[in-house]
Amino acid sequence: MKAHEIMVKEVYKVKASDTVRDVVERFIEHRISGLPVVNDRNEIVGYVSDGDIMRYIGKHHDLIVDIVYYSAVFKGDDVEFEARAKELLDLNVMEIARKKVMKAAWDEDIESIAATLGNKKIKKLPVERNGVLAGIISRGNVIRETFRSLL
Template sequence: MKAHEIMIREVYKVRETDSVRSVILQFIQHRISGMPIVNEKEEIVGYISDGDIMRYIGKHKDIVIDSIFYVNVIKGDDFNFEDRAKKILDQNVMLLAKKPIKVAWDEEVEDIAATLGKKQFKKLPVEKNGVLVGIISRGDVIRNTFRSLL
């Protein structure tokens, strides 16, 4: 079984020029917890999840300043929780983005399962010719693998 056989083709995504506010609005509207970030050519340039946002709005005691975001936006723990949440809304989505782990359109599902399990990702964007064409979740792999076996 190949990625294109089980992937979800209608993918919620965000542009690399969008704000974190637009991401959160999509999370709320579509009841999702993560999505790919694409450029103007629909190439996958990042991925953002609710976990990425949690990392920045949570309390930061004994943090290591490892990002420009902490230095220029959060500045340690100078803000209370609500202030940190407000401050992040108008930041560019790429500030919080992770480097995308993606799968090819024709990749075998067993390889995708290994990546989802090993890396502990919940979803992976699917690309064909460098362009976003779908997304695969752990649930998609489980449902499609075991449907005919039960």
Template sequence: MQAFEIMVTKVFKVKEKDTIRSVLNKFIDHGISGLPVVNDRNEIVAFISDGDIMRLIGKHNDYVIDNFYVIGVIKGDEDEFEERVQKILDLNVMAIAKIKVHKVQWNEEVENIAAILGKKQIKKLVVERNGVLVGIISRGDVIRNSFKGLLE
């Protein structure tokens, strides 16, 4: 079994010029927890997850935002929680998205995908073909398809 046989092809994504506000709207509207970030050619340039945002809204003392690049997290002692959350909404997605994206090719074997998801301890892999985003595979996709028809 290969990636293209189990991947979800209706992939919600954001552009590299989008804000955290648009990311959060997609998370909430579609009940998802992570999105690929693509450029104008639909090439995968980053990935943003709910964990990236969680780290940002937590209370910290040693981080500041500088010119759309997060040197760390917004200072927690100086701002109230609501103020920090408000500031985060208009940040550029690339300020906190992970640039090192775990991805596989459209024809990757499912057993290799399972190994990557397990070893890297991640929930999703983006799937590309010829450098372009074509799908996404979650742990659930691998499990559902691997054991399909084998359970009573």
């Protein structure tokens, strides 16, 4: 079985010119946790996930702890923390997106895709055909297609 046989063809994505706000809005609207980032030619230039947002917040942990402590002790509110969160939302997506993206080829075997998803501990792989985004494959897609006929 090949990637194009199991992939989801309708892919939620963001453009490289979008903001983290656009990403979070799509996460909430579509109940997803990761998106390919594409340029104007629909070429995959990055991937952004909820983990990337968490890593960004974690990278600024000391600042956030100080802000929360200061707000709680001296102000009684989270005005400073909200300002920091708003700053994150206004960043360009490429500031937090991974630029080295694991991808599946259009005609890649399901066994190879399963190995990549399992060994690299990632949840989804964008599928590329002729250099552009063609679909996306999740762990769930692989499991459903692998075991559908065996149950």
